[in-house]
Amino acid sequence: MTPIEFRQQFISNALANPGIEQIPELKEQLSKFVQFDRETLVVRGIDQSAADFLAEGGLPQDAAPYLNFNAYSEQELKDLYDLYEMPKEIFPIGANGSGDPLGIEISSQAIVFLNHDANMQRVFINSSIQQFAQSLLCYQQLLKQGQGHELLERLQSIDPVATKAGSMWHAEARSNPYRV
Numbered sequence: 088m089t090p091i092e093f094r095q096q097f098i099s100n101a102l103a104n105p106g107i108e109q110i111p112e113l114k115e116q117l118s119k120f121v122q123f124d125r126e127t128l129v130v131r132g133i134d135q136s137a138a139d140f141l142a143e144g145g146l147p148q149d150a151a152p153y154l155n156f157n158a159y160s161e162q163e164l165k166d167l168y169d170l171y172e173m174p175k176e177i178f179p180i181g182a183n184g185s186g187d188p189l190g191i192e193i194s195s196q197a198i199v200f201l202n203h204d205a206n207m208q209r210v211f212i213n214s215s216i217q218q219f220a221q222s223l224l225c226y227q228q229l230l231k232q233g234q235g236h237e238l239l240e241r242l243q244s245i246d247p248v249a250t251k252a253g254s255m256w257h258a259e260a261r262s263n264p265y266r267v
Contacts, residue, residue, distance in 0.1 A: 090144025093220045094120055097147055100227050119148040123158045123180070131178045132193040137216040146180065150223050151230055152259050153184025177201065183255075191216065200255060211248065212255045218246040222256065235260070 088096075101107075101117040108114065122145035128138035146156040159167065159179060167173040167188065177190040177199065189200045189212070198212040198219040213219035225241050238260040239250045249256045 088217070088221065090140045090220075092144075093140075093224065094144040096224060097150075097220075097227065100224070100231065101147075103231070116149070120145040121148050121156045121158050121181075127161075128178070133178055133191055134196050137191065137196055140216050140220070141180070144220075146220070147223070151226055154181060154189065154223075156181035156189075172207070174201070174207070210255055211251075211253065213246050213249050215246075218249070221245045222249060226256075226259075 098118050098120075102114060107117070122143075123138075123141040125138045125142035128141060129135065133141075145158075149155050157163075157180070164179065167179050168175060171188070173179060173188055173190075176193050177188070178193060179188050179190040180198075181189045183189055183200055185202075185204070187200045187203050187210075189198070191197070192199050192209070195214075196216070197214050198216060200210050200212060201207040202210055213222055222242055222245055225245060226235075226238060229235050229238055229241065238256065242250050242256055248254070250260075251257060
């Protein structure tokens with residue numbers, strides 16, 4: 088899936104709910120995507136394919152499960168690394184609903200978050216940005232269909248490592264109100 092295809096499919100799914108057309112502000116909010124600066128990503132150690140994906144298509148400003156994304160300015164990056172003691176081996180791309188920083192691990196290019204309630208313990212999300220985007224789409228579709236209980240089964244074909252105990256998706260599947 089190309090970055091543009093991801094963006095188009097994500098927005099299409101988000102806007103497919105009945106009644107959204109009558110609420111322009113909500114339609115606009117659901118359509119917002121954050122695009123990242125390719126040069127900043129590459130200079131910070133993000134591989135070319137991930138940098139291309141984030142620069143061309145980006146990520147939704149907000150996505151289930153309670154994730155938000157941000158293309159931080161240089162000053163914001165400096166503050167995250169210095170003031171908030173964000174490890175330099177993580178390039179921040181957003182946060183989860185608990186305020187835990189979400190980012191790309193430079194050494195592996197995996198998507199992770201740092202659990203601030205557990206001394207910034209690394210929690211695995213996906214093996215790559217492309218698999219992360221596919222997982223976001225999958226989750227979005229399953230929630231819309233009321234089939235959240237199928238999350239781990241569906242993610243197995245996208246990124247088997249993301250379904251293991253201790254990962255974000257595993258925890259989400261176990262806490263999802265639609266699970267069996």
